[in-house]
Amino acid sequence: MSELALLGGPKTIDDAHNLRSSWAQKGLEKALCEYTGARYARCVSSGTAALVSSLFAAGCGPGDEVLTVAYTWVATVGAVLRVNAVPVFADIDPRTFTMDVEDAKRKITPQTKAILPVDFYGHPAAIPELMALAEQHGIVVIEDACQASTAEVRGVKVGNLAHMTAFSWSGKPIYSSAGGGAYLTNNRRLFERGLLAGQHPTVIAGLATDPEVLQHASMGGTGDNMRAVGLDAMAQLLDADVRTDARIRNCDYLTEKLSEIPGITPPFVRPGVKHAYHYYNCLWDPKVHGVSRDRFCQALNAEGVYAVAYVKDANYRFAPESKPVQAGGPIHLRTIFQERNLYGRGCPFLCPHVKNPPVYRRGDLPVSEEMTEREFAFSQPHLSPPCDLRDMQLVVDAIEKVVDHIDELKEA
Numbered sequence: 001m002s003e004l005a006l007l008g009g010p011k012t013i014d015d016a017h018n019l020r021s022s023w024a025q026k027g028l029e030k031a032l033c034e035y036t037g038a039r040y041a042r043c044v045s046s047g048t049a050a051l052v053s054s055l056f057a058a059g060c061g062p063g064d065e066v067l068t069v070a071y072t073w074v075a076t077v078g079a080v081l082r083v084n085a086v087p088v089f090a091d092i093d094p095r096t097f098t099m100d101v102e103d104a105k106r107k108i109t110p111q112t113k114a115i116l117p118v119d120f121y122g123h124p125a126a127i128p129e130l131m132a133l134a135e136q137h138g139i140v141v142i143e144d145a146c147q148a149s150t151a152e153v154r155g156v157k158v159g160n161l162a163h164m165t166a167f168s169w170s171g172k173p174i175y176s177s178a179g180g181g182a183y184l185t186n187n188r189r190l191f192e193r194g195l196l197a198g199q200h201p202t203v204i205a206g207l208a209t210d211p212e213v214l215q216h217a218s219m220g221g222t223g224d225n226m227r228a229v230g231l232d233a234m235a236q237l238l239d240a241d242v243r244t245d246a247r248i249r250n251c252d253y254l255t256e257k258l259s260e261i262p263g264i265t266p267p268f269v270r271p272g273v274k275h276a277y278h279y280y281n282c283l284w285d286p287k288v289h290g291v292s293r294d295r296f297c298q299a300l301n302a303e304g305v306y307a308v309a310y311v312k313d314a315n316y317r318f319a320p321e322s323k324p325v326q327a328g329g330p331i332h333l334r335t336i337f338q339e340r341n342l343y344g345r346g347c348p349f350l351c352p353h354v355k356n357p358p359v360y361r362r363g364d365l366p367v368s369e370e371m372t373e374r375e376f377a378f379s380q381p382h383l384s385p386p387c388d389l390r391d392m393q394l395v396v397d398a399i400e401k402v403v404d405h406i407d408e409l410k411e412a
């Protein structure tokens with residue numbers, strides 16, 4: 001047989017590759033399906049909207065518990081409150097900063113309707129294990145992959161792992177200046193039910209086939225508006241893997257260098273996982289140098305390295321006018337959870353639908369609480385191209401300089 005493709009030989013550029021270059025003509029939803037392998041994708045107005053749509057699709061509502069984490073961005077938990085369900089928090093694995101599967105097992109109750117793990121900082125949660133757990137209980141896993149849209153587990157793209165997955169384009173691995181997001185699923189029923197959270201009546205009528213969904217089309221489901229923005233995320237999708245791979249090279253370099261510095265533990269990556277490195281997070285051990293993480297970060301920031309205490313401070317340079325918020329710890333310690341009275345008369349925590357009203361106390365989530373005081377992270381813009389290994393070396397130089405002069409920080 002000839003070597004030439006024309007005469008039956010192998011193609012130089014395979015079909016999967018060619019699919020990529022034609023994404024631009026297909027529209028973002030089709031491209032997302034081809035990129036992730038998921039069967040259905042719906043673009044919505046934000047990652048938060050993708051989470052709300054997914055929770056709505058899973059039927060989460062008053063009195064239902066959604067098992068999630070307190071070590072996350074506010075939107076994960078805010079989405080649960082938005083559908084009037086009760087967040088129940090599992091602790092995190094101290095190595096990956098994602099949901100601790102053993103603690104999740106302990107916290108499932110007959111009221112648990114969905115498990116909502118977060119791919120925090122871009123490291124996928126233990127989705128295969130959580131899917132097995134969900135199957136035992138007949139419930140749904142909704143993966144908050146807002147920070148991890150280019151990550152993988154054992155060669156399978158995030159978006160094609162859980163029952164439902166939420167993506168965000170707001171400053172994330174796949175980015176759009178307008179924000180936006182998408183939910184993805186392989187399940188037609190969940191895809192259609194998700195439309196009821198905030199799509200236009202005519203769109204629901206055009207896309208849905210399920211009579212139960214169609215009967216609510218006239219009101220646009222709940223009457224909310226989550227219509228897509230940020231369709232220019234397509235441009236980013238085309239080279240998302242190239243940028244993620246470059247970021248991984250930069251982060252691997254940091255890990256190699258920082259693992260030699262006493263008091264600093266670089267991020268752990270589970271075997272088989274492709275980390276999207278939305279953030280690169282390290283642990284600081286205050287006992288090694290006798291200096292707190294906050295003082296260490298102040299010194300790093302003064303050197304020109306922007307290191308954040310993400311969960312403690314919600315310290316995200318979102319807009320020029322933004323200021324760090326002293327959030328005081330993981331989500332379960334924030335005011336809404338201490339007061340348990342979001343909508344008045346105790347809803348959604350203490351209303352008559354809730355069988356076991358939750359109590360959120362300091363000490364409930366020891367790992368999450370400790371990590372809040374110890375971790376520091378560098379964000380994606382400082383890790384992605386055009387930043388290269390020379391830039392990473394500057395970060396290492398700054399950290400070494402601070403550690404070499406650590407005694408001066410003690411005296412101050």
Ligand SMILES: Cc1ncc(COP(=O)(O)O)c(C=O)c1O
Nearest residue numbers: 046047048073075076146168170
């Ligand atoms: C973990 C996580 N979930 C959800 C969201 C919400 O995404 P969006 O800002 O697009 O609503 C974010 C955004 O930062 C996030 O980091």
